[in-house]
Amino acid sequence: MSILIAEDNVAQRRYVCELLEREFPEYSPLIEVSDGEEAIQTTLEKRPELCIFDIQMPNLSGVKAAKKVWREYPQAKIIFWTQFPHEIYINEIRKIIRSLDPQPAYGFIHKNNPESRFLRFVATVLEDGADMIDPAFKDSFKRPLLTEFEAEALRYLALGLSNWAIARKCSLSQRGVESRLANLYEKLFTSLSEGTENESYDKLAYNVRTRAFFESLRRGLINRDELEKSESELANWIERDRKRFLNEKR
Numbered sequence: 001m002s003i004l005i006a007e008d009n010v011a012q013r014r015y016v017c018e019l020l021e022r023e024f025p026e027y028s029p030l031i032e033v034s035d036g037e038e039a040i041q042t043t044l045e046k047r048p049e050l051c052i053f054d055i056q057m058p059n060l061s062g063v064k065a066a067k068k069v070w071r072e073y074p075q076a077k078i079i080f081w082t083q084f085p086h087e088i089y090i091n092e093i094r095k096i097i098r099s100l101d102p103q104p105a106y107g108f109i110h111k112n113n114p115e116s117r118f119l120r121f122v123a124t125v126l127e128d129g130a131d132m133i134d135p136a137f138k139d140s141f142k143r144p145l146l147t148e149f150e151a152e153a154l155r156y157l158a159l160g161l162s163n164w165a166i167a168r169k170c171s172l173s174q175r176g177v178e179s180r181l182a183n184l185y186e187k188l189f190t191s192l193s194e195g196t197e198n199e200s201y202d203k204l205a206y207n208v209r210t211r212a213f214f215e216s217l218r219r220g221l222i223n224r225d226e227l228e229k230s231e232s233e234l235a236n237w238i239e240r241d242r243k244r245f246l247n248e249k250r
Contacts (some may be wrong), residue, residue: 001026001027001049002027002029002030002031002046002048002049003020003024003027003030003031003048003049003050003051003052003126004030004031004032004033004039004042004043004046004048004050004051004052005017005020005030005031005032005033005052006033006034006035006036006038006039006051006052006053006054006057006062006065007032007034007052007054007057007081008034008035008054008057008058009054010034012054012111013032013034016052016081017030017032019115019118019119020122023119023122024122024126027049027050031046031048034057034058035057035058035059035060036057036058036059036060036061036062036064036065037059037060037065039051039053039057039060039062039065039069040060040065040068040069043069043073043076044069044072044073047073047076048076049077049126050077050078050079050122050125050126051066051069051076051077051078051079052078052079052081052122053065053066053078053079053080053081054080054081054082054083055080055082055084055085055089056082056083056084056225061089062080062082063080063089063092063093063096066078066080066093066096066106067092067096070096070100070104074100074102074104075104076104077104077105077106077125077126077129078104078106078107079106079107079108079109079121079122079125079132080093080106080107080108080109081109081111081118082108082109082110082111083110083111083112084220084223085108085110085134085136085137085140085220086219086220086221086223087140087143087219087220087221088151088220088221088222088223088226089220090108090137090140090141091145091146091151091221092151093106093108094141094145095145098145105125105129105130105131106125106131107121107122107124107125107131107132107133108132108133108134108137108141109121109132109134110134110136110137113134120132140219143187144187146184146187146221147180149170149180150180150183150184150187151221152170153166153177153180153181153184154184154212154213154216154221154222155222155226155227155230156169156230156234157209157212157213157216158213158216158222158227159227159230159231159234161234163177163178163181165241168241169237169241184212185208185212188212188215188216189211189215
């Protein structure tokens with residue numbers, strides 16, 4: 001029996017290991033890894049009783065690592081222990097969990113929690129096989145899930161793409177993009193003024209795309225790390241699509 005800790009910060013990894021070795025000695029020695037790729041490889045090889053994944057790690061995030069682990073080892077119990085509880089990660093975790101049958105036991109907790117709560121999370125997921133969500137983020141786990149397109153569209157809006165470009169990027173019609181963006185706005189803004197006496201004013205007063213960007217930042221549905229990755233990927237796509245566009249015009 002063993003517990004695996006995936007954490008790139010050496011001091012934090014040692015702290016968790018020493019804490020768990022003291023409180024759960026029957027699972028010693030613990031397995032330590034420092035990045036997402038190593039977490040996948042070691043988990044599939046060693047099949048630990050519990051994995052504790054940091055979310056932001058080199059090479060591969062803890063969320064993407066968990067997705068690959070669960071694909072081949074669906075019984076894996078994983079606690080996401082993070083300093084960046086952005087909703088972008090929570091949305092992805094919820095989608096992954098929903099896609100699995102049976103659904104695995106998992107936990108989600110902020111690193112700033114006291115030791116007693118962290119240890120309770122570990123015991124509940126490890127020994128009881130029950131899910132545990134940090135109370136500070138339960139509202140985020142209840143909000144409407146974003147589809148794959150909606151999650152991507154938020155990044156495209158933040159990076160300045162027009163509906164025309166999003167349609168080409170996603171192989172959709174512009175009308176299809178507009179319809180999907182309307183659904184996204186409904187999920188983001190639960191207090192829309194549609195159908196009320198304020199509707200006509202609000203449509204003149206607000207730019208809905210900019211408001212969507214603000215709401216996404218506020219809730220952590222986009223963040224700098226993910227935007228930088230998207231910008232790099234988008235630059236490559238723009239270069240290819242610009243050539244395609246010029247060929248179409250000839």
